[in-house]
Every structure is written in structure tokens, then in C-alpha cells.
Amino acid sequence: MNxxxxxxxxxxxxxxxxxxxxxxxxxxxxxxxxxxxxxVTDFSEMTEVNQACVQLLxxxxxxxxxxxxxxxxxxxxxxxxxxxxxxxxxxxxxxxxQKYGLSVCVTTQVGCNIGCSFCASGLLAKSRDLSSGEIVExxxxxQLHLDKKGQGETxxxxxxxxxxxxxxxxxxxxxxxxxxxxxxxxxxxxxxxTVSTSGLADKLIEFTDKxxxxxxxxxxxxxxxxxxxxxxxxxxxxxIEKLMKAMEYYVDKTNRRITIEYILLRDVNDHKxxxxxxxxxxxxxxxxxxxxxxxxxxxxEHSQYQRSEQEAVLSFYDTLKKGGxxxxxxxxxxxxIDAACGQLRSKQIKKTEAK
Ligand code: SF4
Numbered sequence: 411m412n413x414x415x416x417x418x419x420x421x422x423x424x425x426x427x428x429x430x431x432x433x434x435x436x437x438x439x440x441x442x443x444x445x446x447x448x449x450v451t452d453f454s455e456m457t458e459v460n461q462a463c464v465q466l467l468x469x470x471x472x473x474x475x476x477x478x479x480x481x482x483x484x485x486x487x488x489x490x491x492x493x494x495x496x497x498x499x500x501x502x503x504x505x506x507x508q509k510y511g512l513s514v515c516v517t518t519q520v521g522c523n524i525g526c527s528f529c530a531s532g533l534l535a536k537s538r539d540l541s542s543g544e545i546v547e548x549x550x551x552x553q554l555h556l557d558k559k560g561q562g563e564t565x566x567x568x569x570x571x572x573x574x575x576x577x578x579x580x581x582x583x584x585x586x587x588x589x590x591x592x593x594x595x596x597x598x599x600x601x602x603x604t605v606s607t608s609g610l611a612d613k614l615i616e617f618t619d620k621x622x623x624x625x626x627x628x629x630x631x632x633x634x635x636x637x638x639x640x641x642x643x644x645x646x647x648x649x650i651e652k653l654m655k656a657m658e659y660y661v662d663k664t665n666r667r668i669t670i671e672y673i674l675l676r677d678v679n680d681h682k683x684x685x686x687x688x689x690x691x692x693x694x695x696x697x698x699x700x701x702x703x704x705x706x707x708x709x710x711e712h713s714q715y716q717r718s719e720q721e722a723v724l725s726f727y728d729t730l731k732k733g734g735x736x737x738x739x740x741x742x743x744x745x746x747i748d749a750a751c752g753q754l755r756s757k758q759i760k761k762t763e764a765k
């Protein structure tokens with residue numbers, strides 16, 4: 411049987427596990443230090459920890475459930491990692507060099523059930539959730555890659571925006587956030603973590619009530635139900651009105667801003683009329699929303715969608731601004747590699763199937 415990833419445990423869970431197995435609670439702190447500060451890759455490197463305790467951990471946990479399968483590096487410094495999981499499934503993780511630091515985009519599920527019609531990942535239905543350990547390990551693998559370069563760089567920001575719907579893997583998402591936020595470990599501040607949802611309204615309310623102080627992004631992509639259902643199947647079950655109520659709840663309760671993700675698809679959702687409708691829709695959220703306009707990266711699987719003309723992008727932006735909505739056009743990364751979310755993975759799966 412495969413061993414569980416030790417990175418899946420929060421420090422409290424590790425301390426409890428150790429005490430349940432007759433070890434001192436205080437060992438958790440020491441082990442944690444080796445995992446996240448010294449970043450060992452084998453239990454045997456935990457030389458200052460009681461050796462019986464190290465053996466116990468090695469017998470029950472693993473430090474590696476992910477194996478690097480492919481790594482693609484872009485001229486702008488973006489790196490796409492394709493990792494193989496213990497069950498052979500492939501997942502993508504992306505490192506992006508931003509002006510403000512190094513940001514990693516993580517995957518939370520193998521495949522996805524949300525069914526966004528423009529998404530390369532949405533074609534492959536969810537086969538399972540990732541464990542919290544598998545999500546943390548994506549960050550650890552990227553960090554180890556940076557460590558090897560020896561330039562003292564560290565992952566400073568995390569976006570939960572890769573393949574999968576994070577709120578559909580809720581408990582593991584919460585543990586993942588607790589682990590990477592922990593001051594004694596990677597210490598990635600809550601304000602540098604962003605969780606992006608396709609709009610599971612009930613979960614959004616539950617998430618709000620957790621009071622985690624992380625950033626929230628919501629993928630909207632259309633200002634009305636008719637169009638949104640065409641683009642995102644999930645809208646049939648959770649219409650815009652319900653999502654707006656959940657977002658209003660979030661803003662009222664946290665006083666934090668929400669980022670609205672809007673992928674611009676040529677002649678589908680990029681007209682002036684949709685920009686005006688969007689400004690109207692978002693009005694109740696006032697200055698507490700920020701719209702991220704995303705130029706679409708065409709993928710072979712969805713030839714019905716094309717990238718919007720630059721003129722349409724700028725006009726959409728201007729209309730939103732005139733409507734009093736904060737917005738920006740997203741800067742692109744890794745355009746010379748398989749840049750669209752899920753593209754590298756789906757290409758690789760196709761190659762394997764073709765063999
Ligand atoms: S865009 Fe995200 S939520 Fe939508 S199908 Fe793709 S992975 Fe799932």
C-alpha cells in the first residue's frame with residue numbers, strides 16, 4: 411500500500427499523530443523544521459531528531475508522492491511542471507516570475523467536473539481529489555527546484571487556480587492552506603495566497619466563515635445566465651443570482667476584495683453590451699471587486715473559441731472603467747510553451763493514448 415505524504419499533515423495533526431504513537435509532541439516542531447526550513451528529501455537527513463521517531467515516520471509516511479515527468483521552461487522564466495502521481499495520473503503545476511515575487515499555481519484535482527467549455531482540463535472528467543499532501547508537495551517540488559539553483563529564491567505567492575475546483579476538495583484545501591501558511595514552515599502569508607473558484611456558492615459561504623484572510627477569485631466569464639451556462643455548465647446548477655448573494659456575503663463579512671476572472675472569447679462574451687451588463691451586475695459589490703480580463707489562449711480541443719481582437723479587449727476594458735469597475739488586462743506568462751491551463755497535461759495524455 412502506498413504511504414501517505416507527510417506534507418499532508420498540519421503541525422497540529424503531526425503532533426497528535428506523534429503522541430498517539432508514544433512520541434513527544436515537541437518532536438513535531440523539530441520534524442517540521444526539517445521538512446520546511448532545511449527541506450530534506452529523505453527521513454535519514456533528520457539527524458537531530460530522535461532516531462526511533464525518524465524510523466517511525468519513515469515506516470508510515472513518504473516525502474515523495476510526486477515525480478517530475480516533464481518540465482517546460484519559457485523565455486520569460488515561467489516553468490510548467492508535469493508531475494506523475496503514485497497512481498500514474500499526471501498533474502500540472504506552474505511557476506511564474508511576477509514583478510512582486512515568485513508565484514506558484516497548484517492543481518487540486520485530477521481532471522475537473524465543472525465543465526468550462528473553453529478549458530483543456532474540463533474535457534477530462536475528475537477522476538479523484540488530490541490529497542492535501544499532494545497539493546503541498548507541488549510547492550515543495552518547485553521550492554526544491556529553486557533551492558538547487560542556489561540563488562536563495564523562495565516561493566512567495568500561491569494561486570490555487572490550476573486544474574480542478576478547489577471548493578470541491580474543501581477539507582484538503584483547508585489543510586493545504588494551514589500547512590503553507592504556518593509561520594514555522596513555509597510561512598506564506600495569507601494575503602499572498604489566492605483561491606479561485608468557479609462559483610460553488612454554498613462552499614463560498616462556508617469558506618467565508620472560516621475567516622482565513624486569503625484572497626478570493628471567482629471565475630465569472632459572462633454577465634448573464636444564458637451566456638454563462640453556455641460557457642460554464644456549472645451555471646445551470648448555480649445561477650449568477652445565487653453566486654452574487656454568496657459574493658455579497660463574503661464582502662460584507664470579510665471586507666475584502668474579490669477578483670472576478672473574465673476570459674475574453676472573440677464574438678462570444680467580448681462585446682460592449684456584455685461589458686455594460688457586467689458593470690451593472692457588479693454594482694452592488696462597489697469597490698470590493700476587481701475584474702481581471704484574460705485574453706484567451708486558443709487550444710486545439712476548443713476550436714470554436716478564438717482570442718478576442720485587441721480592439722475588443724481595450725473597448726471592453728474602457729467600458730468597464732466608465733462603468734466604475736476596477737479592472738486590468740492580465741499579463742500573460744509562458745506564451746511560448748503550452749501556456750493554457752491543462753494544455754501540457756492533455757497533450758501528454760493524448761500522446762500516451764496514441765502509443
Ligand atoms: S477552468 Fe478550472 S473549473 Fe473550469 S473546467 Fe477548467 S479546471 Fe475546471
